[in-house]
Amino acid sequence: MLDKIGIAKRIAKEIQDGFYVNLGIGIPTLVANYIPKGMNVVLQSENGLLGMGPFPFEGEENADLINAGKQTITTVDGSAFFDSAASFGMIRARKVHLTILGAMEVSENGDIANWKIPGKMVKGMGGAMDLVASAKNIIVAMQHVNKEGESKLLTKCELPLTGVRCVKKIVTELAVLDVTPQGFRLLERAPGVSVEQIKNATQGRLIIEGEIPEMVID
Amino acid sequence: MLDKIGIAKRIAKEIQDGFYVNLGIGIPTLVANYIPKGMNVVLQSENGLLGMGPFPFEGEENADLINAGKQTITTVDGSAFFDSAASFGMIRARKVHLTILGAMEVSENGDIANWKIPGKMVKGMGGAMDLVASAKNIIVAMQHVNKEGESKLLTKCELPLTGVRCVKKIVTELAVLDVTPQGFRLLERAPGVSVEQIKNATQGRLIIEGEIPEMVID
Amino acid sequence: MNKTVANAEEAIKDIADNAVLMLGGFGLCGIPENCIAALVKKGTKNLTCISNNAGVENFGIGLLLKTRQVKKMISSYVGENAEFERQLLSGELEVELIPQGTLATRCMAAGYGFPAIFTPAGVGTEVAIGKESRMFMVDGAEKEFLMEYAFDADFAIVKAWKGDTHGNLVYKDTARNFNHPMAMGGKITIAEVEELVPAGELDPNHIHTPGIYVHRIFQGVNYEKRIEQRTVRKR
């Protein structure tokens, strides 16, 4: 079973040289720490930055320089600032190669819900609806089951949707899965996790073909 | 009868303090020379400049700094450069208060033709169609009659249109006229020009009410 | 073309009850602190605020929420303000949550003279309810877009780093965010800046918002520039 860092490490392996990547709040933010050294990757922050760097050293925080999670950050060489309309322009124009974000629910056809629990929680969708509607490739980092032990990989999302038929891949504490026209295709098991465990934790249609390898995480 | 400079001088009187103004090629360009000293006016050049200044001194021409007529120019204090899409954005958003341009024909309902003579001349509309479609106020600087002595203020334009129902005022070598729902309303005569002359030179519907004063030009 | 006004009070003096405002900033980054304070002082009521966020409880637009001056918020994310969430869930506050890109683009659309724009954001979600949608070819496949209208705000209130007396604005770092699209999109645009300079001092190649969009400008005072999430690393 993976912890949050394990999920982040596994997702980092999906990033390719030359990618522009947008990282959502939470686990996705951690992915930045595990991008292989020497790989050319530029992080886009949808509040108006290409070339996001690590957190600043203590005492060097700049109130004018934050990421989409409102955290103080730095820039790297070759960065560029722009306004919010320009930012979502480049997102809509599919210049960002990969979007990694969290989810409350994903359905077997790739629908995603992550912004609202009616009557309970209304934080808003932020940039997530724009990102999932436009990104070429969307990877979801999420827990396979909720606190009550119920599956979050469903036949159909129950919560209000963020986007439809958009998720391409899911990495959870248990597994890596592709979203295919036939449903969730199991690609890898987390270390020490059995196919049976994954089956039990997945409510939506799960495709298991051949031997399912265990993830390799450095 | 006015010469080109006279037309430019008369049009300059229409400009108000605080105006952002776009000047077309030809006589409109001359208007810049007659804006009263001390009046705050900013000239927009649709190729990407607010705050157009006079021609450069000899030897100080800058190939990167031209106006929409491709002439070398300068900037004034408080100028700003922007791209062509942004430029027409501010034009469409009606931030430019006044557009002054030339015309081959204007009709009594305010249609204008100035970009094409089928089979003879095809230079293109440039930014004129955008400007006339959006500007709050459009003044046309033109000759009242063509070389053959035929009126260019018509019931209906014969040449391909640049825009419809958009011209608000016309200044010619003979007269100043408003375009009203009832037709061309004669406001002023050029020095030494009679109402009869203007009548003869105007093919479209001409409204003459009361005494028509002679223009006052400094 | 001097657009200078003395201070925030003068800049906002004609903002009346029921006005529709765009307020720049992302989180607490690049928010018009002086104008918000002046609005609180003035007590203008029943405001509709178009702003990506709603501030926090005791800062930013949160101050206007606390004093119940806001009738309606149009935002994309309001997770940082518990008072907001309370007013929303209790029905005291009218709220329209829309995607962040849609929000930014509807501001920009007003400044670009686009009556409406097309975006795929929200297709198939509750955001799409009641909206016109349309298919377009994208990369060889049909894709659905929603038609979203330009905002029609009475005032845009933005914060820039530097500005000149003609209203030209330059932003710093990610504080540009919604300030530029909103500056373009307001019928009347009010800009507060950290440093106001005479026209001619800013490089015309480096202006972010051309002065034609800005109607009033003043140099703000006492900027707090509060940090919402202070994240650091060890040396």
Next chain:
Amino acid sequence: MNKTVANAEEAIKDIADNAVLMLGGFGLCGIPENCIAALVKKGTKNLTCISNNAGVENFGIGLLLKTRQVKKMISSYVGENAEFERQLLSGELEVELIPQGTLATRCMAAGYGFPAIFTPAGVGTEVAIGKESRMFMVDGAEKEFLMEYAFDADFAIVKAWKGDTHGNLVYKDTARNFNHPMAMGGKITIAEVEELVPAGELDPNHIHTPGIYVHRIFQGVNYEKRIEQRTVRKR
């Protein structure tokens, strides 16, 4: 993220016959001189060129017209090139004349992911023939707009003043013009610059075109930067 290529020849080497190109510049101001020369040398045929102007007879896109490499021009104003007018009137050259703002906005639309935009330019004229139009409320009155589609160009070829190895671009003065919207709008964007610097040397607050839009960049040589209308005043 190094996008540097050696020179114009390498930058354009995969531009094949029948390609659709956006070419930056306004008149002769800010045109990609090196890439145009390389295209002439390569002899690529049947090009569709989206460019505000068609150069003059012996410079700019005029060079490609002279060698009959252009099948179609999409422009707003071509008055400075007599050879162009001749080819047009004789029917040798296909030409689509569209309003300048429509041209610029259709480039930008591609870069902003707008499948189409609305503009009032050309309503009631021959430009509107065959196009969908639609009424919107503007300032309290109905106004007609044409729907114009985003361009779908294979390559955008632009010229900037400075650029860095990540593809970030900075333009100078009015040479920005169509270069920025086209840089955003190309599927593959090629930028030639007067000065190429390592990533990190340009101020990230002053980038006009973020590198994400640029695929290839090189430092051009022997810029002529010809002036079309040398207008001066006496001291």
